[in-house]
Amino acid sequence: MIPDALSLFLILIVAFLFSGALAPFEALGWWAGWFGREREAIAKTSTSPKTTSDAKHFVIFLTGIHSVSEESFARREIALLSELRKRMPDAVILELFPYSVTNRALTGQRFFAWFWRYALKLKLSRLAFAGFIINMRNIWQVGVSADRRYGPIYNQGTAESMALALSRHGYAFASGVPVTLIGYSGGGQVAIGATPYLKEIIQAPITVISLGGIMCSDPGLEALERLYHLYGKRDRVQRLGFLMFPGRWPILPYSDWNQARANGRIQLVDMGAIDHTGKDGYLDSKQILPDGRSFLEQTISTITAIIEEKSIAPAFGLTAMPS
């Protein structure tokens, strides 16, 4: 028996909402201590690490929603990170899986690791539906971070994961060494959400670079040094953040987003006619801009310029987004 189009649509809607209703449980269960007491790990590392790194800057890269673990498998992301490491030898660049409150890769989860390993295998063999399932799962986690009910819990978890990762790589808390979070796609929301909690733990200035980030009007914006939102004119995914979160609409001048913009803490960087991902995306090394740089090169030089506090030279300069 094949369901008709309407039934199929309804089944998909119910499945979508059902996966959404289950989405907050990982963060909530972690908070309530149902999955062990991993949370207390932060307390043990809150003193300075045994061997302190003399890096001048720490960068945490938060991957896009296509990922299942902190180690990026997308060749374009790998190229970005490798080039950033090459150009900024004084910086420590870490990767973190932002769609789990405990930085636990989907492929390393207790009960469903086999499922996510299988989904990843299918995705890598170009089965679009497997990619859709992974994206859907991670999009809901972005929703959890942006939700006023769950955000304070989820964002605290990711902040603690970030603090632990920093500490393990020799970052001394309260040393004042600046930290930059690069949030690609949904990672942008996780980055701004975690900022106030991370700042409280590490006692250092935090800058966020959103690479086509999907972000809400998060109260975390107040704790930032500055948010650089790199956006492409053809990137409709990042625009979803604007459309879905009324706090970003100009009609609400007192929202966290609009207040941060008014105070100059948000800088919008127009990257030109660039798409969100894949071919024509921010990380495409084949497409060339009128000035001779590839899309990837422009992204890398913009990020390094921000981190090294040089003048930013994207294709179209710093502008205000029309909406």
Add this chain to the structure above:
Amino acid sequence: MAELRLIGQSLVLNNEAFSRIIELESLRIALLVVFLAGLSNAIGQSIVLFANEVKPRRFLASLLLASFIYVSGFLFFVFSIWLVESFIFTKNEPFRNMIKVVGLAYSPYLFSFFILTPYFGSFISVALSLWSLAAILVALNATLALSFWQAFLCSALGWGLLQLVNRTLGRPLHTLTQAGRRWVSGTKLELKVGAKHRGKS
């Protein structure tokens, strides 16, 4: 299966469902719908329990207690509607029948756990309330032969009466149920999420 069909019909606001449930002798289906709706609602609101770090056993006990409190609230609501229909609209529908039809009209609340959904939670909550209100209007129309506006007035006055009682005579009861919730959960049930790493270093 017959029960499921009745619930399905009430969800699509089919007035036949409400006429048929009155013919049933038992209150079982109506009260089961309300209890499960209460359980679903308790899961939908469970962030308070998680935020207070309630452990799994107490969590389950808290959900059950919340479901029973929900059923009691429902009975008070039905009683208010019954008072209004008896004394203002001078209908003589027995209280038992009102429990059956309004209970079945609570079926949209079976989906209350969807309130957990990030971003869409508030929208779903409002949508379920409107859906259930529509079901109550159909139920009152089917059983009491009230017009749309009379049915609306009847449920609105019933709801208003319940709010009035809640804020006056119902206060001690409210305090008692809150104390019960706190006792079962073993926490103060405050919705405050402070930084957890504080004080542990």
